[in-house]
Structures are given as C-alpha cells and as structure tokens.
Amino acid sequence: MPSGLISGWWFLTDRDKVKVFPEEIDELLANPDMGWQTFHRFADEDENLEGLPSTSAYFRFYWSEIEPVEGKIDFAKFDYLLARAREAGQKLAFRIMCAGTGSEYMYVPRWLKDKGCRGFEYRRRGGPKHWIPDMDDPIFQEAHFRLIEELGKRYDGHPDLGLVDIGSVGLWGEWHMSGTGLSLPSLETRLAIIDVYCEAFPNTPKVMNIDDEEGMRYAIRKGCGWRADCLGDLGGFSKSWNHMEHFYPQQVRKTGAEEAWKKAPVAFESCWDMRKWKQEGWDIHYIFEYALKYHVSYFNNKSAPIPEGTRDEIEYFLRRIGYRLVLRELEHDKAVLPGSPLLIHTVWENVGVAPPYRDYLIAFRLKNTESGEKFTLTSQASVKGWLPGKTEVTTWLKLPESLQPGLYELAVAIVDPATETPAIRLAIAGRAKDGWYPLSQIKVGGK
Numbered sequence: 320m321p322s323g324l325i326s327g328w329w330f331l332t333d334r335d336k337v338k339v340f341p342e343e344i345d346e347l348l349a350n351p352d353m354g355w356q357t358f359h360r361f362a363d364e365d366e367n368l369e370g371l372p373s374t375s376a377y378f379r380f381y382w383s384e385i386e387p388v389e390g391k392i393d394f395a396k397f398d399y400l401l402a403r404a405r406e407a408g409q410k411l412a413f414r415i416m417c418a419g420t421g422s423e424y425m426y427v428p429r430w431l432k433d434k435g436c437r438g439f440e441y442r443r444r445g446g447p448k449h450w451i452p453d454m455d456d457p458i459f460q461e462a463h464f465r466l467i468e469e470l471g472k473r474y475d476g477h478p479d480l481g482l483v484d485i486g487s488v489g490l491w492g493e494w495h496m497s498g499t500g501l502s503l504p505s506l507e508t509r510l511a512i513i514d515v516y517c518e519a520f521p522n523t524p525k526v527m528n529i530d531d532e533e534g535m536r537y538a539i540r541k542g543c544g545w546r547a548d549c550l551g552d553l554g555g556f557s558k559s560w561n562h563m564e565h566f567y568p569q570q571v572r573k574t575g576a577e578e579a580w581k582k583a584p585v586a587f588e589s590c591w592d593m594r595k596w597k598q599e600g601w602d603i604h605y606i607f608e609y610a611l612k613y614h615v616s617y618f619n620n621k622s623a624p625i626p627e628g629t630r631d632e633i634e635y636f637l638r639r640i641g642y643r644l645v646l647r648e649l650e651h652d653k654a655v656l657p658g659s660p661l662l663i664h665t666v667w668e669n670v671g672v673a674p675p676y677r678d679y680l681i682a683f684r685l686k687n688t689e690s691g692e693k694f695t696l697t698s699q700a701s702v703k704g705w706l707p708g709k710t711e712v713t714t715w716l717k718l719p720e721s722l723q724p725g726l727y728e729l730a731v732a733i734v735d736p737a738t739e740t741p742a743i744r745l746a747i748a749g750r751a752k753d754g755w756y757p758l759s760q761i762k763v764g765g766k
Contacts, residue, residue: 339649339759341747347372347634348744351410352481352524352584352677353641356619361407367624371633375481376404377412377619379492381419381426382466389430389462392469401479410481412617415467416492418451425450434458441499443490454488454504454512463487464515471519478737482584482617484546485516485527485538493548494531509534517541524676526586529567535574544583545576549590550610550618553601562590563609571613580614580673581706587615592623603629607636614673616641643671644702645746646731646756647709654762657722660715661696661761665731668709670746678703679742681712682734684755685727685763694719697739724763730755 349372357365362373378400385393397411404411419426420443432438437453452459467487474480486492488509496503503509513534516525526546527538535545552562560566571577579585587610589596596603610618618640625633648666655661663683682697696716732755733743741754749756 335653337651337653337759337761341646341649341745341749341756341758343645344746344748345638346746347637348643348746349374349408350641350643350743352675353616353671353673354618355637355640356412356586356617357409358619358622360622361403362409363407365622367622369625369630371625371637374409375412375617376400376407376409377414377482377484377617379414379416379484379486381416381423382463383423383426383428385415386428386466389428389434392466394473397470397474401474401477405479410479412482412484414484414486414492415470416486417454417463417488418449418490418496420446420449420490422447424448427452431459431462434462436462439501441496441501443498451501455508460508460511464511467515467519471516474523475520476522478735480523482586483516483520483523483525484586485513485525485543487512487516488531488534489528493528494534495528503531506533510537513538513541513543517543524584526584529570529574529576532570532573535570535576539574539576539579539583542583544579544585544616545571545574546586546588548588550587551593551596551601551606552590553599553606555590555595555599563606567613580616581704582676584616584676585614585673586617586619587613588619589621589623592621593629594623594626597626597629603632604635607632611636611639611672616673616676639670639672641671641673642669642675642702642705643746644668644675644705644733644743645670646758649731649758651729651759651761654764655718656764657718657724658720660717663714663716665712665714666709667702667705667712669705669707672707674705674707675702675743676704678736679733680736681714682732682739683714683716684730684732685718685722685761686730686757687723688726688728688760690723690725692723694722695739697734697736702733702743718763722763727761727763728757729759729761730757732756 355373356375356377436458437456489495526544529545549562645668650664678701681700685694698714732741735742
C-alpha cells in the first residue's frame with residue numbers, strides 16, 4: 320500500500336481509497352465565539368493584547384446611555400460597534416445595566432422616574448447616594464422589556480453579534496445588590512426578565528452572572544450559559560473567604576450548572592485583572608486550570624496590561640479554552656464520476672474544553688488542477704455541540720453533472736452556512752490564504 324508525506328499531512332492509498340492523516344499544530348488560533356475578550360475596545364486598537372488573538376469584544380451599557388429619550392434607542396451606537404467588531408475580526412458581546420456605584424445618581428433614564436416609576440435609594444459602603452427603579456413596578460417592566468425586545472428585533476441573529484450577557488438586574492447587571500442593603504426584585508420579576516431576553520434573542524448565545532441561585536437555575540433550563548466576574552480571587556476581599564474556593568463551586572452545584580457548558584458558553588472575567596494576581600502571588604497556572612475545569616469559552620481581562628512573565632501560561636490557556644478542532648483522518652474514493660455520490664469519512668477531535676455553540680458546517684471543495692475551476696460541496700454536518708473528544712462523520716455528497724474529467728485538489732473547511740466561506744481555523748497544518756485546507760487529490764473520470 321503506497322504511502323507518503325505531502326505538505327504536512329500523511330496519506331495512504333489502496334486500489335479504491337485514499338486516506339489522509341493531517342499534521343496537528345500548536346499555534347494560537349483566532350476562532351469565533353470563544354477566547355480572549357477585549358473590553359470596551361477592539362482588537363485592532365488594544366495594545367495590551369500584545370499579539371494575542373481575540374475574536375470577541377465585550378461592552379457594557381447603562382440603560383441611561385442607550386435610551387436617554389423615551390422610545391429613541393441609540394441603535395446607531397450598536398450599529399457602529401457591530402461594524403467595528405467585523406472590521407477588527409471580532410464579534411460584539413454586550414450587557415445592559417440599570418444600577419452602578421459611580422458618581423451618577425441614577426443609571427436608568429430620568430424619564431423613567433419622571434413617569435412615576437417607584438424606586439429605592441441606596442449607598443454602597445459609604446459611597447454617594449443612588450436611585451434604582453423598583454423592577455416589580457409595571458412602569459419599569461413595560462419600558463425595560465420593550466427595550467430588550469426592540470434590541471432583539473434588530474440584532475438577534477446578526478452575524479457580528481456573538482453573545483448577549485443577560486444583565487438588567489442588580490449592581491452592574493450582576494444579579495446581586497451586595498453592600499447596599501437592598502434585595503433583588505421578586506422571583507417572578509427576575510424570571511420574567513430572563514424570559515424577555517430569551518424570547519428576544521433566541522438565535523444568539525446567552526450567559527448570565529451566576530450570583531442569583533433561583534434565576535440562574537431557571538436561565539440554564541432556558542438554554543443559557545453562565546458567567547462569573549471574579550476569576551482569580553484567592554483572598555482579595557477577605558482572608559477567610561474568596562470566590563474561587565467559597566462561592567463558585569458551591570454556586571455551580573446549587574444552580575445545577577455543572578452540565579450547562581454542553582449547551583451554552585461559560586465566561587469568566589478577571590477579578591481586578593491579572594496584575595493583581597501576580598502582585599498577590601496567586602498561582603496563575605492554578606487559576607487558568609480552574610477556569611478550564613469549568614469548560615470556559617470566554618475570558619475577559621478587561622483589556623488590562625499582561626503582567627511580565629505570564630505569557631507562557633496565557634498561551635497554554637488559549638490552546639485549551641473553548642473548542643479546538645483537529646482533523647485526525649480523512650478517507651475518500653480515489654476516483655469518481657461526474658454526477659455520482661462522493662463518500663468522505665472524517666475523524667475529528669475537539670482538544671479544547673467546550674463545544675462550538677453555532678451551526679458551522681463541514682464543507683469540501685474540488686479544484687481542477689489544470690483549469691482552476693472550483694466546486695464547493697457543503698454538507699449538513701454541523702460542528703455545533705461537538706464535546707471534547709473524537710467525532711466521526713461520514714458524508715455523502717453528490718458531484719455536479721457538469722464536472723469535467725481530470726485531477727482535482729480536495730480541500731476541507733468548516734464554513735459559515737450563510738456564506739459558505741471558512742469560519743473556523745483548524746489545528747492542522749496546510750491552511751491556504753483563503754482559509755481552506757487542501758489535503759488530497761481525487762480523479763474524476765469520464766462517463
């Protein structure tokens with residue numbers, strides 16, 4: 320049985336079949352819907368990335384910023400950010416907030432209070448006085464639910480929107496009111512807010528801060544993932560309590576979130592940022608392994624500078640976060656006829672810690688080695704939900720009747736079904752400039 324090595328992949332042939340074994344690579348990959356997030360800036364302007372790949376740009380907005388006048392939502396802001404995300408090779412992720420602790424008295428539009436919406440004043444740890452609406456008030460619900468619904472009508476399914484972070488409730492949309500003396504709104508209202516987001520954005524992956532046990536449990540049942548915003552805290556608030564040991568493990572169990580990663584993303588944000596971790600002497604390798612244990616897909620370091628001496632740990636982390644797809648084996652017929660079915664068997668391995676959460680499809684392309692004419696054959700095999708480990712896919716593709724006899728290059732890609740263009744970088748050698756991976760050759764005979 321003949322064998323050989325061509326351009327980074329091994330092949331075997333027998334009388335009827337060709338079998339290819341691509342070479343795995345370990346370079347950092349920029350792939351959608353996962354990875355290192357930038358914060359309130361984009362990858363092409365974030366000097367603190369220092370060359371790290373980033374395909375997600377995360378922004379948070381107070382309601383007062385995006386609807387200062389009733390009924391006049393600042394869609395132009397979102398349109399601009401979505402366009403800039405595409406320009407930077409990213410997708411937008413966002414959260415809407417209704418309460419904060421800065422210098423402002425209120426973080427919702429003033430017109431809401433002027434309409435007679437009830438509310439509460441609060442201070443946090445001796446800070447300035449603030450006002451938050453009573454979210455159980457029908458005036459709040461009518462106005463805020465409309466905001467979310469209108470955003471969903473305009474942006475759900477947008478190709479440049481990657482993630483919606485369900486906020487609205489609590490300080491900074493984090494689903495808690497710690498340090499204020501106030502309670503969260505009623506359970507009925509909290510669940511209604513989750514429903515509004517889920518109904519407004521059915522086609523967009525969603526996460527929610529894990530702080531509210533009952534709300535998080537409900538959101539998971541609705542298909543949402545979870546988010547935690549204090550990764551790395553190993554004693555920054557108290558010598559006897561920290562998020563990593565005394566809150567997140569317990570909260571994951573209480574909310575039933577252990578298996579949520581199989582259907583929706585897990586996102587972490589650094590507590591402070593990585594500079595604090597290093598200053599405190601906290602074990603960065605342990606912190607990243609902790610996130611990987613929970614099947615993290617996104618990490619947000621707030622676009623802060625990367626501490627000296629941590630680059631190797633970051634790169635190790637980025638080779639395992641989210642999904643990382645390796646094509647282990649490709650087998651196909653050695654020769655076919657125009658108009659006939661082409662059988663292709665592939666063996667894949669996800670060596671990351673989480674699945675892809677979108678329907679990217681396996682596709683093949685035939686390119687005539689003489690004329691250069693190309694034919695794309697997109698299968699219905701989706702990588703959505705591929706858990707860590709191996710997946711075998713057998714695909715039958717009907718060749719065009721118009722296919723001219725000759726020798727064809729066979730290339731593979733994971734494509735966006737809307738455009739049939741490559742969407743995911745594979746962890747194998749041989750990627751061409753157009754994103755396809757030429758792996759083999761196939762002979763098309765005459766009838």
